[in-house]
Amino acid sequence: MTSAPSPEALDALAGLLGPKGFTTDSDAMAPWLTDWRGKYHGAAAAMLSPATTDEVASVVRLCAENDVALVPQGGNSGMVGGATPDASGNTVLLSTRRMNAIRAIDRNAQTVVAEAGVILEHLHEAVLQEGLRFPLTLGGKGSATIGGLVSTNAGGTQVLRHGTMRALVAGVEAVLPDGSIFDGLAPLKKDNRGYDLRHLLCGAEGTLGIVTAACLRLVPAAAARRTAWIGLESPAIALQLLRRLDAAIGRDLEGFEIIPQSCLDAVLRHIPQTRAPLAKACRWHALVELAGESGDALDAALQAELAAALEAGLIGDVVIAKNDRESEDFWRLRDSISEAERAEGPALQHDISVPVDLMPAFIAENPLRLAAAFPGARALSFGHLGDGNVHHHVQPPADADGRAWLAAHGEAVSRLVYSHVIELGGSISAEHGIGQMKRDILAELDSPARIAALRGIKAGLDPAGLFNPGKLIG
């Protein structure tokens, strides 16, 4: 679809950006042409690193005039190949990493304006110095950038209380496909001037605009945190516990993760220096995290609620972390599941969501459907029950050659899982996005009404198809 940029167009881009902002050197470009999981490999005619929003706008105008397609990239830590160019080498990579200023922190309004290339961890540190917290975090915080987090509507482990990126973006600045700058940074609580471009750009994966800066909501830095590890019988019971906690202390409830015993076993087997929090194995575990102003108040509330849940027979054993170290140990168990599962052998991974109330039924029923269609295949789910979002892994039969089995059956397995999700009104991408990985399956399985609408929006805003071609819907 795209054609190679003319030498004149590349010269003009080089002249515009200077040596710091333009390179065609293959060694310099190499790290950014493969996604961090090593799954997608691309090529680019040049890598552009503009330093300002105005430079981005000039680049886009120049590209539009010369029919040059652009692939925007932040920290290159996405999960679906959304920031990796295709193999044609016809596109140019636009890195936002030089745009890394924190423009302003407003303590009264509790907002920060950060440029697209600011790394999440740096943002955390900068606002903490003002006694504030940006309440979104995830494994890739050391590389993920604000622009990428907005463009993928990132989630993480605090979504239960604070929402995904969408809920935290008070304003956005972006360069649109015609090279104009949309300045929507002002944090307006009410604005009914028609179609909401902020929400449209959030999660658009750079296919409708290049996010250059965002105004983000902050909360006061939490004075105290409490973490509990709870044994229980099933996701259905975990959901009951979640409802009780939510009703009683929902304002302080930041995390509620579920973990099956088999995942915990895998972690204990493969990850050094880990140990089971509870004395006895049980079918499922819940990892619960509270954050608030008073540690004493959190202790009192947590203990009262857990005592009541014990008395009601909802839960088995419970351990509350005695200090930050123990709390980190609990979270390390949770965060090591993916690594431990990889050590167990190859598996298919699905990032899916359904309405929260339907999640226990999905977790119970999907393995049965899979086993019926693919005898011996094993499914396991873990993660963000409170968000209706689990990471769902399918392992080949124990006696099969794993890789061969996945090559033969993987696509049909994913189709079965996604069809089940769609049957429940769910999403085949809860938090990782579509990128290039799920583009075709989205077009195939999502409702024709929705796909046609997505295509209409794309055609209306980027008629030449120059923004992140081949991703999402393009």
Add this chain to the structure above:
Amino acid sequence: MTSAPSPEALDALAGLLGPKGFTTDSDAMAPWLTDWRGKYHGAAAAMLSPATTDEVASVVRLCAENDVALVPQGGNSGMVGGATPDASGNTVLLSTRRMNAIRAIDRNAQTVVAEAGVILEHLHEAVLQEGLRFPLTLGGKGSATIGGLVSTNAGGTQVLRHGTMRALVAGVEAVLPDGSIFDGLAPLKKDNRGYDLRHLLCGAEGTLGIVTAACLRLVPAAAARRTAWIGLESPAIALQLLRRLDAAIGRDLEGFEIIPQSCLDAVLRHIPQTRAPLAKACRWHALVELAGESGDALDAALQAELAAALEAGLIGDVVIAKNDRESEDFWRLRDSISEAERAEGPALQHDISVPVDLMPAFIAENPLRLAAAFPGARALSFGHLGDGNVHHHVQPPADADGRAWLAAHGEAVSRLVYSHVIELGGSISAEHGIGQMKRDILAELDSPARIAALRGIKAGLDPAGLFNPGKLIG
């Protein structure tokens, strides 16, 4: 732009909908062809009242095939003529009022699925019977419908705590301009399948889709409410008070309105059976409302915070309503301002927002700018300080013929006000929308980048321009 429907097309619509769903009787149509403020008058080739989503889809397909333009209408209580057809008589009015079923209330998930034609007050009553509350209310609750509230992203007096309609819509069902049904009702907390149609339809004023149902978030019915009337010196001090209350009891803070003494005077002059809450006049007043589970806890928190504010010299006199009756009396003063101001004589009204922190400066400076450009003109602002949204009225000079002065200067006055708002990054429509009233001024004053993007979206989703022509951006 639109042409009259052919007799064949009207016959087909009549056949599709039957006598209950189709009329061309001018008496039957008359009430729905003028907006409730009597400002806009239109004509229609027919009024359609489909009873189901499938009927809406069939109507839209038939209209698309026959190039018939549609004007969707809910309760006909909008403020900007968004649901009133133009005078050509070439469009058909599509009323959602027969689609008035509450499909389901889910107590566990705290959601309700309501069809577009459900009246807000009926929804309030229905969910209250389940111990739940839909936390959005406004003056037109006896007529406003769910479909209209979603399509205009309605606000009201509880936005401070619960957000506008956008924040309360967990899912949406709509018929798109190609006649397809977008079923996005499932309340997914995480969904990263690309462009968010829910947020796009919310506030689109029926120009991109006809909302046929919505899944709405509910909260537990509040056990206790507390209302305080507070005298203070300025909006800047009111904002300081708001920040203190927000930090200490923000979770229970549902309303924070500001009222200048002149507005209170007008209410006391023109509205029967009203009396000033405070013994002495003061420059400004704040009306504060809390809602929570425990009345004692609210009392304790409110009294502690107000005592501290008194001690800090922030506020003057304070009265806390002793009972629901007094609380209603306080709110009646606030809600009667528009009526009282009308009785004072003609005035220009602006529904505007700026970032919350900039609002005190706007309120202080705008009257000076106006007086400099239009000697004798008086500006006053009141309303939702916590949302950065005030209703801003401009009164003609006391010695002028009000109507003549407004006819001569009104447009220039509005332009001055809106330009000031835009200078501060604000919005020329905070909660009422654009409709036909502000369509031209939006296109003129909003940034070209944003206007071009809005036009692109409209063209991409409704290329034939058949959905609510002449409104918003069409």
